Amino acid sequence: MPWLRAHLHALSIALRGIAREPLSWLAGVIVIAVAVLLPMVLHATVGALAPMLRDIAAEPEISVFMTPDAAPGANVELRGRLETLLVAARADTRGARFALREVPRGEALERFRIDAERAGGTGALDALKDNPLPDSFIVTAGGVEADRLGQLAEAARALPGVDLVQLDAAWVQRLASALGVVTALQWALAALLALVVMAVTFNATRVQVLLLRDEIEIARLVGATGAFIRRPFVYRGALLGLAGGTLALGLMALLGQALRMAFEQRGGADFAALAAAVPIGLPLVEALLSVIVCVLLGAMGGNWSAWRQLRVHL
């Protein structure tokens, strides 16, 4: 297989080049590792925090208010319909927790009165002849995405006898937007990482091409194609990405372990929970993907730089 031999030959040239100048290559590896480390840590942290946030935050509520002139017994009918909705929602949302509680209008008024007393006066309530509040239901939903909650509220709004549905979405929106910001930041950092890996390999390759200028010129004179000349630089870049990505994973594990130990040494349940939440590394598939992306970016940077140097300077 001539193509395989050609690639092995290019790889051997790349390895020889690295062995000739291990320190400058290592410097490139460290720069890539540090650059890759940041988005990796952020990604792992978001991955660890997202389920925790869902669990520790107060579970969102959907308040379903009945029409004030609802017929007697309409609440029983509505409860049945809401339960049907929740059964369906539970079936298509894995890990979701739902609870349904009825709040009769008398209880609602009583709560309102207590709140008003705490706030300093019940004068306005005392002036009321009738209870203006309707019967209502409160649906609490845990482990449900914001979109699914919105859909559920919409479905409840469409039920007969329902006057008003309020989705207590403030925290959901805050959490969603916070996670959205972090995710956007993560993507921005990932793009930055791509640029850094490409820039480091581009520059390292540029220097190598210029150092090997005479050798390249001779190879060209004896009939080497552009691909033949570029191939060792592509491998060198790929190896740079491979080593940088792997080192980043190693550093992440070391830092995570150190942070865990620091939390655990402080003692207490809170620190133990924090220690457990510190990511030690990425899941295997994500770790492999990260390294593969680094390898590809390194190879692309090497190829692009060699192509450009050969075209412009040689």
Place this chain on the structure above:
Amino acid sequence: MTQTAPLIEFAAVRKAYPGSRGDALAGLDLSIGRGEFIAVLGPSGAGKSTLFKLIAAIERPTAGRVSVGGQDVGRLSRAAVPWFRRKLGLTFQDTKLLYDRSVLDNVMLPLLCTGSFGEQARARGRAALDKVGLRQFETALPATLSGGEQQRVALARAIVNRPAVLLADEPTANLDAAAAERIVGIFADFHRLGTTVMVATHTPATLAGMATRTIHLSDGRLVGDEQHAPRESSAPAQEDI
């Protein structure tokens, strides 16, 4: 007299380098047949190196047409040039060897470029070194060899791909008479095997009796073109590698 159909043709070729005052080649017309052994003579700046660079597609003509084997070399695409160069063997005054590689690695370089690796490439590299009498130095680094030996290594590298045309630019400059004679003898051997050989030199004595034709260049113009009957080389005839 051209022995066979023209292999290399220059038609009104002009070459001017950017920033230089005159033309390196000024309207050159030249026809070279297959199997010729041509001595290209002329003082420094006569255009000898430019002639070779145009044949090897290292430079492109400013005007006119250079064709090799019917191919317009000046119009070759960038991607086609390496494939074209594999048909040529090139040697230079400065040998252009890789000094951190062994002699055999240097000779094998054109084979690696053409996708020939491993034992097959080593065998062909050794055969080429046999032809130039340097088989025993295959593991040596070029810097440990004499100037004449380095030139022979460069020659082995030029012939390892069995080129149809061998171009040697001042291969005997800086060599003593004995080393120069040995190099020229090797050229003559390859010429006898059918290779078209062009050797540029400004010491015509080294090629005396070997070349079948001598062309004289001066200021980028052809000022002389003589045909000769070659004498037999004292070197033994060698089989094709």
